[in-house]
Structure formats: C-alpha cells, structure tokens
Amino acid sequence: MPINAVLDRIDADLDAALDRLFELLRIPSISTDPAYSESCQQAADWLVSDLAGLGVSAEARPTQGHPMVLGTVGEGSPHLLFYGHYDVQPADPLNLWDRDPFDPAIEETPNGKVLRGRGSSDDKGQLMTFVEACRAWKAVNGSWPCRITFLFEGEEESGSPSLVPFLEANKDELSQPDLALICDTALFNRDTPAITTMLRGLLGEEVTVTGPTRDLHSGYYGGAAINPIRVLSRIISSLHDDTGRITVPGFYDGVPEIPDEMRAQWDALGFDDKSFLGEVGLSQPAGEAGRSVLEQVWSRPTCEVNGIIGGYTGDGFKTVLPSKASAKISFRLVGTQDPHAIRESFRSMVTTMVPPDCKIDFKGHGNSHASVMSTTNPAFETARQALSDEWTNPAAFIGSGGSIPIAGHFKEILGMDSMLIGFGLDDDQIHSPNEKYDLRSFHKGTRSWARVLDALTGSRAAS
Amino acid sequence: MPINAVLDRIDADLDAALDRLFELLRIPSISTDPAYSESCQQAADWLVSDLAGLGVSAEARPTQGHPMVLGTVGEGSPHLLFYGHYDVQPADPLNLWDRDPFDPAIEETPNGKVLRGRGSSDDKGQLMTFVEACRAWKAVNGSWPCRITFLFEGEEESGSPSLVPFLEANKDELSQPDLALICDTALFNRDTPAITTMLRGLLGEEVTVTGPTRDLHSGYYGGAAINPIRVLSRIISSLHDDTGRITVPGFYDGVPEIPDEMRAQWDALGFDDKSFLGEVGLSQPAGEAGRSVLEQVWSRPTCEVNGIIGGYTGDGFKTVLPSKASAKISFRLVGTQDPHAIRESFRSMVTTMVPPDCKIDFKGHGNSHASVMSTTNPAFETARQALSDEWTNPAAFIGSGGSIPIAGHFKEILGMDSMLIGFGLDDDQIHSPNEKYDLRSFHKGTRSWARVLDALTGSRAAS
Numbered sequence: 001m002p003i004n005a006v007l008d009r010i011d012a013d014l015d016a017a018l019d020r021l022f023e024l025l026r027i028p029s030i031s032t033d034p035a036y037s038e039s040c041q042q043a044a045d046w047l048v049s050d051l052a053g054l055g056v057s058a059e060a061r062p063t064q065g066h067p068m069v070l071g072t073v074g075e076g077s078p079h080l081l082f083y084g085h086y087d088v089q090p091a092d093p094l095n096l097w098d099r100d101p102f103d104p105a106i107e108e109t110p111n112g113k114v115l116r117g118r119g120s121s122d123d124k125g126q127l128m129t130f131v132e133a134c135r136a137w138k139a140v141n142g143s144w145p146c147r148i149t150f151l152f153e154g155e156e157e158s159g160s161p162s163l164v165p166f167l168e169a170n171k172d173e174l175s176q177p178d179l180a181l182i183c184d185t186a187l188f189n190r191d192t193p194a195i196t197t198m199l200r201g202l203l204g205e206e207v208t209v210t211g212p213t214r215d216l217h218s219g220y221y222g223g224a225a226i227n228p229i230r231v232l233s234r235i236i237s238s239l240h241d242d243t244g245r246i247t248v249p250g251f252y253d254g255v256p257e258i259p260d261e262m263r264a265q266w267d268a269l270g271f272d273d274k275s276f277l278g279e280v281g282l283s284q285p286a287g288e289a290g291r292s293v294l295e296q297v298w299s300r301p302t303c304e305v306n307g308i309i310g311g312y313t314g315d316g317f318k319t320v321l322p323s324k325a326s327a328k329i330s331f332r333l334v335g336t337q338d339p340h341a342i343r344e345s346f347r348s349m350v351t352t353m354v355p356p357d358c359k360i361d362f363k364g365h366g367n368s369h370a371s372v373m374s375t376t377n378p379a380f381e382t383a384r385q386a387l388s389d390e391w392t393n394p395a396a397f398i399g400s401g402g403s404i405p406i407a408g409h410f411k412e413i414l415g416m417d418s419m420l421i422g423f424g425l426d427d428d429q430i431h432s433p434n435e436k437y438d439l440r441s442f443h444k445g446t447r448s449w450a451r452v453l454d455a456l457t458g459s460r461a462a463s
Numbered sequence: 464m465p466i467n468a469v470l471d472r473i474d475a476d477l478d479a480a481l482d483r484l485f486e487l488l489r490i491p492s493i494s495t496d497p498a499y500s501e502s503c504q505q506a507a508d509w510l511v512s513d514l515a516g517l518g519v520s521a522e523a524r525p526t527q528g529h530p531m532v533l534g535t536v537g538e539g540s541p542h543l544l545f546y547g548h549y550d551v552q553p554a555d556p557l558n559l560w561d562r563d564p565f566d567p568a569i570e571e572t573p574n575g576k577v578l579r580g581r582g583s584s585d586d587k588g589q590l591m592t593f594v595e596a597c598r599a600w601k602a603v604n605g606s607w608p609c610r611i612t613f614l615f616e617g618e619e620e621s622g623s624p625s626l627v628p629f630l631e632a633n634k635d636e637l638s639q640p641d642l643a644l645i646c647d648t649a650l651f652n653r654d655t656p657a658i659t660t661m662l663r664g665l666l667g668e669e670v671t672v673t674g675p676t677r678d679l680h681s682g683y684y685g686g687a688a689i690n691p692i693r694v695l696s697r698i699i700s701s702l703h704d705d706t707g708r709i710t711v712p713g714f715y716d717g718v719p720e721i722p723d724e725m726r727a728q729w730d731a732l733g734f735d736d737k738s739f740l741g742e743v744g745l746s747q748p749a750g751e752a753g754r755s756v757l758e759q760v761w762s763r764p765t766c767e768v769n770g771i772i773g774g775y776t777g778d779g780f781k782t783v784l785p786s787k788a789s790a791k792i793s794f795r796l797v798g799t800q801d802p803h804a805i806r807e808s809f810r811s812m813v814t815t816m817v818p819p820d821c822k823i824d825f826k827g828h829g830n831s832h833a834s835v836m837s838t839t840n841p842a843f844e845t846a847r848q849a850l851s852d853e854w855t856n857p858a859a860f861i862g863s864g865g866s867i868p869i870a871g872h873f874k875e876i877l878g879m880d881s882m883l884i885g886f887g888l889d890d891d892q893i894h895s896p897n898e899k900y901d902l903r904s905f906h907k908g909t910r911s912w913a914r915v916l917d918a919l920t921g922s923r924a925a926s
Contacts, residue, residue, distance in 0.1 A: 281676035286686075307776045308773050311771060314555065319866075321767055
C-alpha cells in the first residue's frame with residue numbers, strides 16, 4: 001500500500017520537519033500589533049518559499065492588512081482547499097513565559113515531548129502538519145494526490161479584516177475547489193481524534209467610560225466626582241444575572257437547543273468535567289446554571305471580559321480618581337445569533353447605564369456568526385474513518401467553543417463545505433504564556449493528513 | 464516695620480527663589496517607585512545643602528526608606544516645627560503631559576503665570592515658600608524670628624512607612640517645638656487664604672482575584688471557567704448602594720455630623736459647586752445623596768477605585784480569559800472612623816463575595832485616622848489675621864478632602880498641635896498630568912509665611 005510508504009517517509013523526515021517548523025515559529029508574526037507588521041510579511045514569505053520547494057508557485061498576495069499566501073498545484077479529484085493561519089497571538093504577559101516565546105524548543109514533560117513556543121499549536125504547528133503530509137506524499141509518489149489549493153491567512157488572531165474582501169475579490173479562483181480542509185481545532189482528547197462540526201461565532205467590543213476631563217486627586221475630588229471605574233464595574237457586573245444568563249436584550253434569539261441525537265453522541269464521549277476544569281485549577285462550571293460543561297463551551301453563547309484597565313496600575317499606590325476606564329468584552333455566539341443585532345442591543349443597554357456626567361465610547365472588533373457544518377457530505381465519514389485508523393480511539397464529530405469564522409465565509413461566499421480537523425489539546429495554552437504543541441500531535445497529525453488525503457482520493461473515497 | 468523690609472526682600476529675590484525651586488523640581492523624587500530611590504536621596508541632599516546656605520546644619524537622616532531631612536536653628540519663642548515633603552507622585556500617564564514633568568518652566572495662562580512640573584504644587588513649591596520666607600527674614604534681620612525645626616519627609620506620597628518609627632525614635636528631640644506648621648494644603652480659592660482644620664484619613668487596599676491558574680482561551684473555556692474580572696467588577700459595584708452610601712459593615716461608625724456652627728461658616732464661604740465640578744467637566748455631585756459638595760469632599764467618608772487591571776489591555780483584541788484581575792481601592796475617613804476596623808470589615812465582606820473557585824489576596828497600603836485640629840490654640844487666630852493681611856479676602860478655617868496623617872502623628876506621638884497653611888489651588892492638577900503651582904501662590908505664599916512668622920513671634924502673637 002502506497003500510504004504506508006508515505007507514513008514511513010513522514011516518520012523518517014520528522015527531525016527535518018521540526019527544523020522547518022521552528023524556523024517559522026521564530027518569526028514573531030503577531031498580527032494585532034502594528035509593531036510586528038514586518039514579521040507577518042516575513043512569515044508569509046517563508047511559506048511561499050517553503051511551498052516553492054514543493055513545486056507550488058504560491059504568492060504572498062497583498063491585502064489592506066497582512067498578506068494572504070495562495071497557491072494551487074496538482075491534478076485530479078477532489079479539488080481540496082487547505083486553510084491555516086500564520087499569524088499568532090501577542091505573547092504578553094512575557095514574564096509568565098518560562099522561555100522566549102519566539103525561541104521554540106522541544107521540552108520533556110510528564111505527557112511526553114512538546115514543542116514550546118508562541119504559535120506552536122495555534123496555528124503554525126497545525127498548518128505545517130498538512131504541508132509536511134504533502135511533502136512526504138510528493139517525495140514518495142512524485143506527484144500530488146489531487147488538485148490542492150493552499151490558503152494561509154495572516155490576520156486570524158486580529159479579526160480577519162481582509163479575509164472577506166479577499167474571498168470576494170478572488171471568488172472565481174477560490175470557488176473551484178470541492179471542499180475546504182481547515183486545521184485550527186483540537187483532538188477530542190489525547191487518544192480521540194475529532195472533526196469539529198460546530199463552532200461559536202465571536203463579537204468583540206471595546207468600551208471606554210470617561211468621567212472627569214482629567215485624572216483627579218481622590219482626596220480633593222473623591223466623593224463628589226464620578227469614578228469611571230465604578231461605572232464600568234457596574235456595567236460589567238450587570239451583563240450576567242445570578243443564574244449566569246446574559247442580560248443583553250434579545251441575546252438569546254437564535255440560540256437553539258442541541259438535537260437529542262447530538263446530545264446522546266456527546267454524552268457517549270464520556271467528557272470529564274472535573275479534569276477539564278481541574279487542569280486549570282477550577283472545580284465548578286461557572287456558566288449558565290443547569291447546563292453541562294460541554295454545553296457551556298460548545299453550544300451555549302457567552303459573554304467574557306478579556307481585559308480591563310483604568311487609573312494607576314503600577315507598583316505601590318497612587319490616590320488618583322481616573323478620567324477613564326476601559327474594557328474589552330467579547331461574546332461567543334451559537335446557532336443563528338446575529339452579531340450585528342447583538343452589538344446594537346449591547347450598546348443601547350450599556351448606554352442607558354451611563355450616568356449623565358460620563359461619556360461612553362464603543363469600538364467594534366470584528367464579528368462572526370456561529371458555524372454549523374453539514375455532515376451529510378460523504379467526505380466527513382470518509383475522513384472520520386481515516387482518522388480512526390491513525391489514533392487509539394475512533395474519531396468523533398464534536399463542537400468547539402472557539403470561533404473560526406472562515407468556515408462560514410467559505411460556505412456563504414464560495415458555496416463550499418468545510419471540514420475542520422486539528423490535533424491541538426486543551427492544555428496547549430494557546431493564547432496564554434508557555435503555548436505548546438505535543439510532538440505527538442505534530443507527528444500523528446502529519447500522518448493523519450496523509451491518511452485523509454489517501455482516503456479522500458483513493459478507494460475509500462470512491463466506495 | 465521690619466516685616467515690610469522682609470516682604471520687599473521676598474519681592475526682590477523672587478527670580479532667584481524660582482531658580483532654586485526649579486533645581487529641586489528637576490530631581491524626579493518619586494517615592495513609590497524603587498527605580499527613583501537615588502533621586503529621593505538627591506532631593507534630600509539638595510535640601511540639606513540649601514539649608515546649610517542659611518546656616519542651618521541639617522542632616523538627611525537615614526530611614527528604612529527614603530531619608531528625613533532634619534535640622535534646627537535660631538533662638539526664641541515659640542519653637543516652631545515646619546513640615547513639608549520632598550517626594551512626588553509618579554508622572555504617568557506621561558503622554559498626557561504637555562512637557563517633560565521634570566523639566567519645569569514658567570508658563571503664561573489665562574489665570575496668570577504658573578510654574579509647570581511634577582511637585583510644583585505638591586509639595587516642593589509649597590515647602591520652598593517657607594524656606595524662602597526664612598531666607599528673606601535672615602537676610603534682612605541677620606537672625607531668625609524664633610527657634611525653628613525643619614522636618615522634610617521623602618515618603619509622603621507612598622504612605623509614609625518610615626514616619627511613625629522616625630517620630631518614635633526621635634521623640635525627645637522632636638517634641639521640643641510648641642507648634643507644627645505644615646504646608647501641604649490649598650487656599651480656599653484664588654483670593655481667600657485658609658487654615659485647614661479638618662483632614663480626612665486614608666486607608667488603601669490592593670485586591671487581587673485569581674481564578675484559573677493560567678490565562679485561558681476565552682473560546683475554549685469561556686462559559687465554563689470563572690472570569691476574575693467579572694468577580695472583581697461585582698465586588699467593586701457592591702461597595703456603594705444606590706444612594707452612594709458605602710456598604711462595608713460598620714463603615715459609618717464614628718462618622719459625625721458637622722456642628723451647626725461649622726456648617727454656617729461653610730455656607731458663608733459661598734462655595735460654587737457648579738464651577739468646582741465644571742472645571743473638570745462634570746455637572747452632578749456623585750457622592751452620597753442629600754449631601755452638599757463641600758460635605759462630600761470635606762466631612763463625608765468615601766470609597767474610590769484608584770486603579771484596575773486584568774487581562775489583555777494592549778492595542779487590538781485578545782480573546783483571553785485571564786487568570787487574575789486586581790484593583791487598588793482606597794477609603795477616605797472622617798471623625799473617629801477606625802482604619803483598622805474598616806480594613807478588617809472590608810476584607811471579610813469582600814471575601815464572602817468570592818466564588819469557591821477564586822482566591823482573593825489583599826495588600827494593605829497604609830492607613831491613617833482623620834485629623835481634626837483644635838483651633839482653641841490662640842496661634843490659629845493670630846495666623847488667620849496675618850494671612851488676611853496678605854490676601855484679598857479674610858482667611859477661613861476650612862476642611863480638606865485630602866489626607867495628611869502627619870498632623871495626627873504630631874498630636875499622638877509628640878503631643879503637639881499642627882496648623883496647616885498652604886497656597887495650592889483646586890486646579891493645580893496635583894497627582895495628575897500637567898501639575899502646576901501659580902506663581903502668585905509661590906510669591907504670596909512666601910510673603911504669607913513671613914507675615915505668619917512675624918505675627919507668631921511679634922506683637923500680635925503677644926496681644
């Protein structure tokens with residue numbers, strides 16, 4: 001079987017594959033911070049050059065923001081589009097990292113070897129599993145398994161502002177593939193691969209409350225002057241009621257209950273609430289009362305405060321009554337919740353809570369609907385079987401609390417289904433200090449893609 | 464009259480006095496930030512050297528923190544102790560300053576010339592009014608008006624941790640003076656000098672809420688994991704009820720209503736609520752319902768949030784569910800409110816609000832009782848008359864919302880009354896960007912001290 005030769009090649013080439021990934025991880029391509037623009041361009045160029053080594057004439061196409069890497073190669077059916085992103089989250093707080101986030105290394109842990117560094121799991125390590133699978137296939141077979149389009153984005157961590165315009169502008173070229181493959185999700189657990197079929201949407205709002213025109217002395221003005229931190233705290237604490245439900249009017253419009261069949265499947269996964277929470281030092285689900293943890297993170301919408309700042313925050317104490325306070329607040333959306341309607345409702349509600357002497361300013365930070373995949377496409381079952389061949393347990397169809405709006409855009413703009421397969425783990429600390437990707441995720445992830453490509457283009461796909 | 468010669472000398476020496484003050488203002492003696500320790504020592508040394516020029520053999524006496532400048536000179540009754548502080552508040556946010564905070568300059572404004580720079584009003588400019596009055600007196604008379612002890616502190620802006628131990632350790636030496644003069648307060652208004660007879664106490668608490676052991680991805684954990692910013696916001700918003708009263712149990716124990724006589728005197732001052740608030744862009748008193756602005760800032764206790772931070776606060780958006788959030792909270796105290804009892808009550812109340820999965824840590828930042836001066840000492844009326852001679856309107860006995868615990872310590876430890884006379888203005892922007900001191904405050908302040916010294920040691924004091 002040719003697939004075994006490809007898998008052997010992947011095993012033999014692992015060290016070189018890691019060297020390549022580490023080169024990419026060393027580029028601090030933080031898309032949200034303008035200070036790293038050049039690094040984003042550099043990461044795009046690195047990918048173009050790596051694909052060129054595989055015979056793919058890809059380009060880093062300019063956008064209003066960071067470039068899109070795009071290239072197509074190979075012949076045969078199905079035509080697959082592979083999507084990943086080369087940008088990463090900011091690394092701060094830097095002092096909580098045990099090493100330079102952009103000087104990656106292999107570390108030994110009680111769970112085996114891990115690749116430590118910003119972007120190792122989200123998403124450079126995942127993106128490279130597919131590239132490495134293709135490299136091995138090409139090396140063994142001298143040809144490509146089918147026609148493949150590579151699309152690598154550089155703004156996924158900063159709300160993908162250029163993505164929709166790019167898809168619209170290149171609609172003819174990009175709608176030719178039959179199916180999109182997206183590698184930016186997780187395994188269900190260490191031994192159970194997964195195809196993610198539900199993703200939450202995301203809506204971000206930055207709220208700034210301004211009271212006095214300047215910072216005041218809290219002795220001379222305290223008592224008489226309004227304190228914007230107090231106003232902001234009151235706003236934040238009003239966003240949830242005592243049962244954990246979100247109080248924004250109309251927020252739950254379009255939030256469905258999951259079908260009984262899916263609930264049964266989820267129950268069968270034997271998800272361990274205690275260890276999921278225990279791993280991060282918690283013991284009690286903090287979301288809506290009466291919902292399981294899986295529901296809370298997969299099928300229920302949320303409202304989180306991602307950051308807050310106001311007044312003096314340095315060492316020691318400063319008796320200032322600040323002029324301003326601001327918070328970054330985000331909502332995860334499910335079902336058919338409408339991010340535009342929720343943004344408006346949130347802004348109206350919050351505006352009514354602001355006392356007459358305060359001013360409130362809002363800044364929107366992207367928005368996306370939830371994505372629910374249509375698993376009726378037979379490719380889903382084919383891929384599920386291929387994944388099951390590689391891992392200990394059979395693969396599952398699962399939900400994810402994260403937001404990967406690209407799947408929705410592929411459907412709406414390009415009319416294309418997406419299949420989300422990824423090899424991350426809950427403890428990868430993505431978006432946190434000390435992000436890592438298990439060496440096993442990288443290695444078996446690469447092998448998994450070889451199997452999926454084989455299945456989608458071979459006998460199984462045809463059966 | 465010899466006093467006129469001293470006043471003439473002050474007028475003639477004004478430019479040189481400003482040069483000396485600017486030298487002191489250029490030293491960034493920020494006491495709360497360990498990075499500026501050397502600058503604090505430098506400011507103390509500068510004062511020792513300046514006093515040496517007047518024939519005072521002062522010393523910068525070491526403490527556990529920044530040094531105390533101490534020196535005594537002259538003969539005759541009464542023996543006066545003059546207190547000021549040479550340390551300053553941090554200058555941040557730096558970007559809101561129109562000039563380098565430690566490169567002072569004289570600027571023209573619609574209200575006349577001002578001395579712009581950190582510490583110009585709080586307290587270096589004020590401290591130097593007394594030193595310059597002494598310099599002029601000495602130059603004209605060749606001798607000192609009476610025995611004078613100079614005491615300059617370097618930790619007033621960081622909770623005065625070394626002050627009480629220093630007073631205790633040097634009790635014999637420091638309890639010899641008959642009366643303390645403290646220059647760290649304000650005029651009632653531009654034309655009305657004041658002796659401050661009521662000061663609020665201060666209690667600072669830093670509260671840190673920790674939820675998950677590390678920063679989490681708000682998509683993967685949002686809904687199930689507790690968010691410490693939410694918990695902290697709820698705590699903060701529970702500290703006041705809907706009428707603006709503080710909810711900490713027992714908080715109002717020892718809060719007196721002001722006597723009718725004092726209320727009548729305050730009413731007669733014609734304080735303009737609208738312009739006091741309007742100057743900082745506000746229109747409505749935000750404190751306890753049913754209290755005048757003067758009560759809210761002079762005779763009522765408060766609770767303010769001086770700073771808050773948690774999660775991602777940089778540019779752009781990061782969908783983090785943070786591990787920690789913290790706030791700096793302070794209380795201004797009046798009457799006989801007990802800071803120790805309130806600290807305990809605050810901590811118990813807040814602790815009960817923390818969900819089981821969160822940890823809360825407290826860090827105390829100093830505490831002081833309110834000070835209420837005994838105006839029965841005849842020196843108060845003598846000084847009030849002397850001030851009235853210098854300014855347009857007669858001097859008033861007033862309250863102040865700020866906290867200058869030194870007066871309480873002088874009473875408790877040294878058995879000495881304190882008289883607080885200062886020349887600041889509400890718009891001095893102390894503790895804020897663009898701090899200034901009116902040239903008129905500095906000039907007439909210096910002249911005021913000459914008149915007060917004359918009155919306390921001359922015919923008036925004896926009458």
